[in-house]
Each structure stands twice: as C-alpha cells, then as structure tokens.
Amino acid sequence: MASSHPTIIDVARRAGVSKSLVSMVMRGAPNVGVERRARVLAAAEELGYRPNAVARSLVRQRTNLFGILLSDLHNPYFTEVVDGIEESAFSAEYRALITSGGRQPAGEARAMDTLLQLRVDGLILAGTVLDSRSIRNAARTCPVVLVARATRAAGVDSVVNDDRAGAGMAVDHLRALGHTRITHVDGGVGAGAASRRSGFLGAMRRHGLERSARVVPGDFTEAGGAAGVKAVLVAGDLPTAVFVSNDLAAIGALHAFEDAGLAVPEDISLVGYDNTALAALGHIGLTTIDQPRHEMGRTGVELLLERVEAGRTAPRHLVIAPRLVVRRTTAPPRG
Amino acid sequence: MASSHPTIIDVARRAGVSKSLVSMVMRGAPNVGVERRARVLAAAEELGYRPNAVARSLVRQRTNLFGILLSDLHNPYFTEVVDGIEESAFSAEYRALITSGGRQPAGEARAMDTLLQLRVDGLILAGTVLDSRSIRNAARTCPVVLVARATRAAGVDSVVNDDRAGAGMAVDHLRALGHTRITHVDGGVGAGAASRRSGFLGAMRRHGLERSARVVPGDFTEAGGAAGVKAVLVAGDLPTAVFVSNDLAAIGALHAFEDAGLAVPEDISLVGYDNTALAALGHIGLTTIDQPRHEMGRTGVELLLERVEAGRTAPRHLVIAPRLVVRRTTAPPRG
DNA sequence: GCAGGGGCTTGGAACGTTCCAAGGAGTTGT
DNA sequence: ACAACTCCTTGGAACGTTCCAAGCCCCTGC
Numbered sequence: 001m002a003s004s005h006p007t008i009i010d011v012a013r014r015a016g017v018s019k020s021l022v023s024m025v026m027r028g029a030p031n032v033g034v035e036r037r038a039r040v041l042a043a044a045e046e047l048g049y050r051p052n053a054v055a056r057s058l059v060r061q062r063t064n065l066f067g068i069l070l071s072d073l074h075n076p077y078f079t080e081v082v083d084g085i086e087e088s089a090f091s092a093e094y095r096a097l098i099t100s101g102g103r104q105p106a107g108e109a110r111a112m113d114t115l116l117q118l119r120v121d122g123l124i125l126a127g128t129v130l131d132s133r134s135i136r137n138a139a140r141t142c143p144v145v146l147v148a149r150a151t152r153a154a155g156v157d158s159v160v161n162d163d164r165a166g167a168g169m170a171v172d173h174l175r176a177l178g179h180t181r182i183t184h185v186d187g188g189v190g191a192g193a194a195s196r197r198s199g200f201l202g203a204m205r206r207h208g209l210e211r212s213a214r215v216v217p218g219d220f221t222e223a224g225g226a227a228g229v230k231a232v233l234v235a236g237d238l239p240t241a242v243f244v245s246n247d248l249a250a251i252g253a254l255h256a257f258e259d260a261g262l263a264v265p266e267d268i269s270l271v272g273y274d275n276t277a278l279a280a281l282g283h284i285g286l287t288t289i290d291q292p293r294h295e296m297g298r299t300g301v302e303l304l305l306e307r308v309e310a311g312r313t314a315p316r317h318l319v320i321a322p323r324l325v326v327r328r329t330t331a332p333p334r335g
Numbered sequence: 336m337a338s339s340h341p342t343i344i345d346v347a348r349r350a351g352v353s354k355s356l357v358s359m360v361m362r363g364a365p366n367v368g369v370e371r372r373a374r375v376l377a378a379a380e381e382l383g384y385r386p387n388a389v390a391r392s393l394v395r396q397r398t399n400l401f402g403i404l405l406s407d408l409h410n411p412y413f414t415e416v417v418d419g420i421e422e423s424a425f426s427a428e429y430r431a432l433i434t435s436g437g438r439q440p441a442g443e444a445r446a447m448d449t450l451l452q453l454r455v456d457g458l459i460l461a462g463t464v465l466d467s468r469s470i471r472n473a474a475r476t477c478p479v480v481l482v483a484r485a486t487r488a489a490g491v492d493s494v495v496n497d498d499r500a501g502a503g504m505a506v507d508h509l510r511a512l513g514h515t516r517i518t519h520v521d522g523g524v525g526a527g528a529a530s531r532r533s534g535f536l537g538a539m540r541r542h543g544l545e546r547s548a549r550v551v552p553g554d555f556t557e558a559g560g561a562a563g564v565k566a567v568l569v570a571g572d573l574p575t576a577v578f579v580s581n582d583l584a585a586i587g588a589l590h591a592f593e594d595a596g597l598a599v600p601e602d603i604s605l606v607g608y609d610n611t612a613l614a615a616l617g618h619i620g621l622t623t624i625d626q627p628r629h630e631m632g633r634t635g636v637e638l639l640l641e642r643v644e645a646g647r648t649a650p651r652h653l654v655i656a657p658r659l660v661v662r663r664t665t666a667p668p669r670g
Numbered sequence: 671g672c673a674g675g676g677g678c679t680t681g682g683a684a685c686g687t688t689c690c691a692a693g694g695a696g697t698t699g700t
Numbered sequence: 701a702c703a704a705c706t707c708c709t710t711g712g713a714a715c716g717t718t719c720c721a722a723g724c725c726c727c728t729g730c
Binding site (some may be wrong): 340342343344354355358359361362386387388389390391392393394395 | 685686687688689
Binding site (some may be wrong): 005007008009020023052054059 | 715
C-alpha cells in the first residue's frame with residue numbers, strides 16, 4: 001500500500017542470496033547459476049522490485065541519460081528533431097529526457113541547470129536562446145551539442161542546416177517559374193534568420209535580380225508573417241513572389257494575402273522554410289525548404305556519443321543540406 | 336578540462352570548513368555565520384561547483400521531479416497541457432521531465448519505466464495508451480494522474496474534459512444556426528472519441544433530430560477526417576454541417592470538402608474539437624470546442640501535490656467543462 | 671591425496687549528499 | 701565563577717547501488 005520501494009537487499013533476503021548476486025542478476029551478468037538466477041528473478045517479481053536508477057547512477061558515475069533542452073515545445077520543428085534524437089539515443093542504450101524553457105531565457109537556464117544537476121551524460125540544446133557563456137560553462141562539465149544554432153563556443157559541437165543554401169533554393173525555384181520581383185519576409189532574431197536573409201540576397205544577385213530584391217521585417221511567428229505582408233502591401237509595387245523565413249510566418253502571410261483579396265499562388269507565390277507538419281497539411285500545401293530534422297537529431301546524438309564513448313574532444317560543426325519541397329503555393333507569375 | 340565534477344568536499348576543503356557546512360549553505364539554511372557563508376559561496380563559485388541531484392535524491396528519498404509521459408510530442412494538444420504542468424510544478428518547487436512514447440505502446444512502457452526508475456515523485460500520463468495493468472502497477476510506487484483519459488484503475492487520479500457536454504455544445508451551436516442535417520466523423524479509438532460520439536447522438540435526440548443524425552468512421556488524424564468526408568460524399572444526401580471528433584481530423588475534412596468543390600462554411604459548416612493552435616491559425620479559423628488544456632495540466636499537478644505533500648490516498652477524478660469557440664467554419668445553412 | 675583451477679558467490683568499500691546528535695564558543699544571569 | 705543558554709559548526713551514519721578482491725566448493729590431473 002505505502003509507496004514502499006523494495007531494494008536489492010529485500011530481494012536478496014527473500015531469495016536467500018547476497019545483495020551482490022541480486023545486483024548481478026539484475027544487470028544480466030553471465031556467470032550466475034541458473035537456479036539462483038531463477039530464485040532472484042522470482043523474488044524480484046513478487047516484491048515488485050524496480051532498480052533504483054538514482055543509486056545506480058551515483059556509483060557508476062554515469063546516468064545513461066541525455067538531456068534535451070527545447071526552446072519551444074510547441075514548435076513542431078523541434079519535436080521532430082526529438083524523434084531523431086530518441087531513435088538513436090535508444091539504440092545506443094541511452095534515454096532522452098526533455099525539458100523546455102517555457103519560451104523564456106530564464107526558464108531555459110533553469111531547465112538546463114536541472115539537467116546538469118541530474119548529471120546527464122550529454123546535453124542537446126535545440127534552438128535555445130541561451131547566452132554563450134552559460135553554454136560554454138555547461139560544456140565544461142558534460143558534452144553539449146547545439147542543434148539548429150551555430151556557435152563559436154569552444155568545446156561545443158553543433159549541427160545546423162545550410163540556411164544560405166536553402167534560401168538560395170527558394171530563389172532558384174521562384175526564378176525558374178519566371179519570377180523576378182521577389183520579396184523576403186525576414187525572421188528577425190530567429191535561429192538562422194540572418195543566414196536566410198543573406199542567402200536570399202546572394203541568390204538574387206546571382207540571378208542578376210538585386211535591383212528587385214526587397215526585404216521586409218518579420219519574425220518566426222504567424223503574426224510576424226502577417227506583419228511582413230502588411231509592409232509589402234503598404235509599400236505598393238507588389239512583388240510576384242514572397243519568400244518567408246519560416247513556415248509559421250509563411251502561414252501568417254498566406255492568410256494576410258487572402259484577407260487582402262490576393263490569391264495564392266495565382267496572384268502571388270509563397271515559399272516558407274522548415275517543412276514542418278504545418279506546411280504539409282492538405283489545406284495549406286505550402287511550398288517550402290525542408291530541413292532534415294530527423295537526421296539532425298540523429299546526428300546530434302552521434303556527436304554526443306563520439307565524446308562520451310569514444311572520447312573525442314575536438315569540436316565538430318556539421319552542416320546538413322536542405323531540400324526544396326514544392327507544393328501548391330508557388331506557380332508561374334501572372335501574365 | 337576533464338569533465339571533473341567538484342563535490343561538496345572539494346568546496347569544503349577550499350573554504351576551510353566541514354562538508355556539512357557547505358551542504359547547509361547550498362541549501363540556504365538560515366543559521367550559518369555570514370563570514371563562512373561568504374567563504375563557501377566563493378569557493379563554490381571558483382570551483383564551478385554544481386550540486387549533485389543524484390546523491391541528494393538518494394539520501395532524501397525524493398527527487399522533486401515530476402515525470403510527464405506524453406503519448407505524442409507532435410500533438411499540440413499535449414504540449415499545451417505541459418505548459419500548465421510546468422507552470423504549477425515550478426511554483427511548487429518541482430521540475431518536470433518529459434518523455435515520449437514515440438507513439439508506440441512498447442515505447443510508452445519503456446519511457447514510463449525510465450521515469451519510475453529515476454524515482455520521480457509523481458507521474459502524469461497524458462493521453463497514453465498504456466494498459467491499465469501497468470498503470471495500476473506504477474501507481475503502487477508513486478502517485479499517478481491521467482490527463483485526458485478516464486480510468487477505473489484504483490489509486491489513480493484523472494482529469495478529463497466533459498466530452499459529452501462538449502459534443503453537445505457543438506450540436507447546440509449548429510442547431511442555433513439553423514442546421515438540422517448534421518453528420519459526425521467519429522474518432523475511432525482516440526481518447527474521448529466514444530464520449531464525443533455519444534454526446535453528439537444524445538444532443539441530436541434532445542433537439543429531436545435523431546432521424547437526421549449520421550455517424551461515419553474516422554480517427555484523430557488528418558487522413559481520418561478526409562476519409563470521413565469521403566464516406567459522407569459517397570453516401571449522397573449531403574448534410575449541411577459536420578462535427579468532426581478533433582481538430583486535426585477536421586482540417587483533413589476541410590481540405591477534403593474543398594477538393595470536392597464544396598465551400599466551407601457556405602456549403603457546409605464544420606466544427607472540430609480541442610481548440611489546438613492549429614484551429615486558431617488565421618488561414619484555418621476552425622470553429623471548435625476548447626478543452627482548457629492549461630488548466631488541465633495545472634490541475635494534474637495539484638492532484639499530484641495533494642498526494643505527495645498532503646498524503647491524500649483516496650482517488651479523485653476531475654471533469655472540466657469545455658467551451659465553444661466560434662470562428663469561420665460555421666454559418667447558417669444555405670437557403 | 672593434493673595442488674591448481676574454474677565457476678559462483680560474498681562482504682565491504684565506494685559514490686556525494688543530507689540529517690542528526692553532539693560539541694565548542696560565547697553570553698547571560700545569579 | 702559557574703550553570704544554562706544560544707548560536708554555529710562538525711563528524712558519522714545513512715541512502716541503494718556497483719565493483720572488486722577474496723572465498724568457497726568441486727573438479728581435474730598427476
């Protein structure tokens with residue numbers, strides 16, 4: 001009835017063996033006699049014994065846990081990265097523990113501290129806004145990898161997608177459809193926003209379109225995308241296509257254009273970034289740039305494992321290629 | 336350089352005091368001399384000391400951790416429940432650790448075991464499909480509350496929304512607009528689907544509309560909603576309104592109707608359930624039934640706290656009232 | 671019949687904390 | 701001057717594991 005946790009010693013007593021033997025059985029050690037093994041297993045079952053990971057971690061000096069700090073649990077981008085993380089963590093006999101910063105920097109710092117105090121064997125920071133001092137600090141006590149954010153911090157690994165190249169793909173696609181007047185809705189301080197903007201500008205230049213390239217401010221939210229469109233409309237001289245810095249903002253833009261009586265893609269083409277589940281919804285069908293989130297998560301764990309198990313110490317910074325996904329929001333320009 | 340974790344003893348040596356004193360300072364105990372307190376704090380800072388939660392938990396026999404098991408990290412419904420959980424857990428000096436079952440029952444069982452081995456002080460299961468034997472089992476070793484799933488399991492608390500009432504609200508709303516021929520796209524085995532169906536049928540009866548009430552099969556996915564619509568279209572004799580068992584399926588339905596050349600809400604009204612962020616997207620603007628997820632999360636933690644801190648043992652099962660949210664997918668029927 | 675093994679099993683010492691009983695140094699009252 | 705306090709500080713015993721050195725028992729070979 002009481003929430004009594006039987007220990008290895010209770011099991012030992014019941015099975016009439018030493019605690020060491022029970023410990024061996026629980027860990028699946030090979031050289032244990034069949035009869036006693038059976039007795040121990042039976043006793044454990046009867047008592048409802050469950051190993052105490054806390055005690056185990058204390059003596060082994062490792063937890064077999066990876067901590068995942070997510071900046072935002074609500075952004076499908078991150079939760080899809082987690083899928084990749086869980087997959088490869090699990091196959092390496094590690095478990096993943098997720099915490100979220102509740103979208104605030106202070107919350108993130110606290111969540112990271114919780115994980116560090118728990119002595120996780122490695123830390124994956126996905127899209128956090130933590131200052132690099134805390135990150136460097138954390139990295140002195142356990143391996144850290146940043147996903148979807150680049151860093152110069154010493155001793156920290158990172159895996160990002162090539163935002164510049166991705167933005168270029170968006171422009172190439174629109175150019176191939178015949179667009180020349182293209183506007184970019186900026187992502188503000190969002191992770192990767194700056195590279196996407198410079199990738200956009202670079203690609204426009206490459207196509208000789210620098211004179212018709214425009215950038216309007218925005219951010220990574222639905223409202224940010226809508227605000228960007230508002231700026232486009234106010235400016236007059238409508239472009240024929242808009243490249244928005246992420247999917248959520250692109251959906252905000254989509255709605256804003258519709259509200260203004262402009263049809264997508266007939267009047268205006270729209271490209272997003274990330275290829276989250278949102279973009280794939282049938283009702284939305286957003287043309288976008290896919291970041292291989294699953295792969296990025298898997299890779300993050302591999303970087304961790306290289307440090308934990310293989311003892312690597314030199315930092316590695318991986319860049320993964322994005323990919324264009326064409327859906328229904330892009331078409332040749334009118335006329 | 337090495338990932339050396341300084342201990343309380345290292346700090347004590349450096350500050351020239353006993354380990355007990357360091358322990359007291361770290362816990363913020365009141366009766367410590369100012370001068371030594373300062374010395375200890377300085378030493379800890381210099382060494383980069385971080386308390387070891389593992390050791391602490393072992394001796395205190397409590398972790399100050401609540402474990403959250405999410406059936407699906409990608410369903411915004413659950414992540415919004417987590418917001419509520421984190422909020423009240425934090426203010427009660429607990430931390431929340433999230434794991435996900437990766438959408439598979441075996442994964443859920445494993446994730447729960449991880450949490451239990453970590454000796455979390457309480458467990459919140461949100462929308463899991465775990466069999467009630469495992470749940471009852473878990474409940475024998477730590478407080479467990481189920482969110483968004485009812486249970487009869489002894490010793491387990493639960494907090495759910497009133498699905499029957501919510502479905503009734505959807506019907507009432509449609510009836511008030513003038514609809515009489517209403518079809519329900521069923522949610523299959525999804526949590527709450529059965530109650531929503533029976534709530535739908537009950538409300539139709541209440542309005543004297545039982546003869547025009549139809550139910551077609553579906554599930555909680557986008558594809559499930561689309562399939563439901565297909566069934567509606569095939570059956571001929573189109574209803575003027577459709578109540579779909581959750582938002583995601585409703586969005587699938589929305590797309591399916593559009594594909595079939597039917598305008599929402601002009602030709603057909605559509606109501607979802609849950610009021611996830613998806614439904615609120617401007618481009619979608621789905622009329623739906625709001626489950627107060629935030630409140631449900633908060634309440635879940637409170638139930639846990641009642642058991643952990645106040646020693647309650649009698650199970651409690653809370654039912655929270657849903658709320659109609661009218662957006663753009665409902666309108667009076669044509670003609 | 672005994673040394674040398676091998677196969678199993680065992681007790682004890684960690685691991686880094688917290689908690690408790692007890693100790694030391696002042697201070698106050700008589 | 702000493703008892704009785706108060707205030708601060710301390711060492712040691714937990715907590716539930718793992719790991720290691722050592723032990724027991726029985727077998728094998730000579």
